[in-house]
Amino acid sequence: MKLFYIIIICLISSLSEGRSGGGRETSSCIADYLKSKGLIESNLGSDRPLNPLCTTVVQVTKSHIMDSVKLEVMSDKNMKKEVDCVIENLSKTDFSNNLLVVYVYETSDNIVDREKKIQEAQSKVTRATFDAFLRCKSEKNFGLYFDDLLEVDSSAVEEEEASHKEDYCIRKYIIEKRLIDLEIYNLKMNPKNLDTTKINCTYLTPKYIKDFEDDLVRTLLDDSSEDSAEEPKELNPIEVACLWNAIRKGKYVDEMIPYNYLKEFNLGSETKRNLRSKFVAFMRNLSDSLTKCTL
Known part of the structure; x- marks a missing residue:
C-alpha cells in the first residue's frame, strides 16, 4: 500500500x-x-x-x-x-x-x-x-x-551462465600464461563446451583479477588484526596502495589462481605436501610485504 x-x-x-x-x-x-x-x-x-x-x-x-x-x-x-x-x-x-x-x-x-x-x-x-x-x-x-x-528461475540461470563464462576466461588466462606445468596438469580450457565467440574475456579476466586482489587484501588485513593484541589499525590510502602494489609486483595473484583448479587432478600425497609448502612460503612473503607497508 x-x-x-x-x-x-x-x-x-x-x-x-x-x-x-x-x-x-x-x-x-x-x-x-x-x-x-x-x-x-x-x-x-x-x-x-x-x-x-x-x-x-x-x-x-x-x-x-x-x-x-x-x-x-x-x-x-x-x-x-x-x-x-x-x-x-x-x-x-x-x-x-x-x-x-x-x-x-x-x-x-x-x-x-x-x-x-x-x-x-x-x-x-x-x-x-x-x-x-x-x-x-x-x-x-x-x-x-x-x-x-x-518456469526456471531466470536469475539463477543467468548467474550460472556468467560463472561458466568467467571460469572459461580464467582457464584461458592460466593456460596462455602457463601458470601451471601443462605437461603435468592437462587443464581443459573449455570443459563446458561454451560458445566462446560470445565471451568477452578482455573484460571478465581483469575484473576477476581485481576482485581476487581485493579479497586477498581484505584477508591479509583481517589476519594481521587477529594476530595483534592491539586494536586493529585502520590503514590509510597510501598503505593500502603499497599493499596492492606489492601484490601486483610479486605476481601473487598469478601464483594463487591455479590452486583453484588443481583440485581437478588426482594429486598424490607428496605432490600435495610440496604444493602446500610452496603456498605457505609465498604467503609468508606476502605477509612480510604487508608488514613493510604498515611500518
Whole structure:
C-alpha cells in the first residue's frame, strides 16, 4: 500500500503547484478542454473553440503530473516496475481528466455545491489510482507465483551462465600464461563446451583479477588484526596502495589462481605436501610485504 499513498501525495502536490503557479492562461485552457469533453458545467470556461495551443498546454500539464509521480518514487529502485505499471494503467482511464476537474473546481468560485463536486472528483481520482494499484499488485504477486510454479528461475540461470563464462576466461588466462606445468596438469580450457565467440574475456579476466586482489587484501588485513593484541589499525590510502602494489609486483595473484583448479587432478600425497609448502612460503612473503607497508 506504500506506493498507493505516495502517488496520492504526489498528486496533491501537483495540484498545489498548479494552483500556485499555473497561470490564468493555463487555467483557461484546462477549463475549455474539460468543457469540450462535457466534464464540467457550461458556465465554466469560454465559448471559443479549443485551439491547438490549449491542446498542447493540457497535454503538457498531464505529462507534468505523471512525471511528478515518477520523479518522487524513482529513487526507490524496487518501486520502478510498480510505478510504470500504475502509470500505464492510469493512462488508459479518465484519471488525468478527473484530476484536471479537481484542479478547475478548486481554482473556480462560481460553482454551485463546489465542495461536494470537488470531493466527488477527488474520489474518482483516488478510486482510479487504487484500482490501478491493485491490478499491478495482483499482476506482480500472482504473476510471480505462476512463474515460480512453471518456469526456471531466470536469475539463477543467468548467474550460472556468467560463472561458466568467467571460469572459461580464467582457464584461458592460466593456460596462455602457463601458470601451471601443462605437461603435468592437462587443464581443459573449455570443459563446458561454451560458445566462446560470445565471451568477452578482455573484460571478465581483469575484473576477476581485481576482485581476487581485493579479497586477498581484505584477508591479509583481517589476519594481521587477529594476530595483534592491539586494536586493529585502520590503514590509510597510501598503505593500502603499497599493499596492492606489492601484490601486483610479486605476481601473487598469478601464483594463487591455479590452486583453484588443481583440485581437478588426482594429486598424490607428496605432490600435495610440496604444493602446500610452496603456498605457505609465498604467503609468508606476502605477509612480510604487508608488514613493510604498515611500518
